[in-house]
Amino acid sequence: MNRVVLILLVLCTGLSSCKKGYDAAEQVRTQAAIDDKLIQDYIADKNLSTVAKRIDTTGVYYIVKVPGTGNDLFTNSTRITVDYEGRILTTGEVFTTSNKFHPTFSLGEVIKGWQLGIPQIKKGGKVRLLIPSRYAYGAFDQPDIGLPANSVVDFDIELLDITN
Numbered sequence: 001m002n003r004v005v006l007i008l009l010v011l012c013t014g015l016s017s018c019k020k021g022y023d024a025a026e027q028v029r030t031q032a033a034i035d036d037k038l039i040q041d042y043i044a045d046k047n048l049s050t051v052a053k054r055i056d057t058t059g060v061y062y063i064v065k066v067p068g069t070g071n072d073l074f075t076n077s078t079r080i081t082v083d084y085e086g087r088i089l090t091t092g093e094v095f096t097t098s099n100k101f102h103p104t105f106s107l108g109e110v111i112k113g114w115q116l117g118i119p120q121i122k123k124g125g126k127v128r129l130l131i132p133s134r135y136a137y138g139a140f141d142q143p144d145i146g147l148p149a150n151s152v153v154d155f156d157i158e159l160l161d162i163t164n
Helices: 004-014 024-045 111-119
Strands: 063-068 081-089 094-097 104-106 126-133 153-163
Touching: 024 126, 063 111, 111 126, 111 153
Parallel strands: none
Antiparallel strands: 063 126, 081 094, 081 104, 081 153, 126 153
């Protein structure tokens, strides 16, 4: 009888110490809802609802300032030369800028929000992208540029050149 009581006691102790595990998928869904609300509230507050367009169901919004010209095909290997400025949406603080340096990137190596938004314009075009954290830098701090984790970002981008 003592063995049975001891086994039950150990089993109950083991089960009572179990906690709900880390649910990454739930955390991503929760952050996505927060980001989407921040962007939608920003668009409403700034009266951008007539010009801001959503890219499918991504939560990334774009505003074409200048459409550009040409019939450009974009792939992951497309080389883009850009001028840009990135701000934290909630504070307006600039966290990155090209400083008129005009860097060139492969489209496949930039953040997903850029991969989705830049093809909305052509060479010479200018676009503003409102990007939820899941399509920007995610749940990771970027201390080198002063960007907190889960930051919703706001980019102004000028597409200077495209090379396929």
